[in-house]
Amino acid sequence: MASNAAVPFWRAAGMTYITYSNICANTVRNCLKEPYISEAVAREKVHFSVAKWVDGKPQKPIVRSDDPEE
Template identity: 80%
Template sequence: MASNAAVPFWRAAGMTYITYTNLCANLVRQCLKEPYKSEALNREKVHYSVSRWVDGKPEKQTLRSDIPE
């Protein structure tokens, strides 16, 4: 049986490991000085395409981004 004393603090705070690492990465990016900060923020952008499938065939693809506009 596992002891609660060995639980990582991110788990004790109710976070997943992915949420914790994303939070840490964002904090590090915000602490960087220019030009490293803008380079790191540009690498963070993610673009992907989404297709809705109807009757086993894809409809029109749309390009999506996680970057708020």
């Protein structure tokens, strides 16, 4: 039986929620003025670590960043 529930417009447009959310966040950031835009840009940096596993044990993790300045 098909559902008559409303489909979110981002789903109807063929997007995932993450894609829709990123578009909205970028739009809001583009509307900001200083000093708020600098604060927003600093918050969007992502840092993560990657560890190889050998014989079921993690090796020393490597810290990575998506920051284009690094």
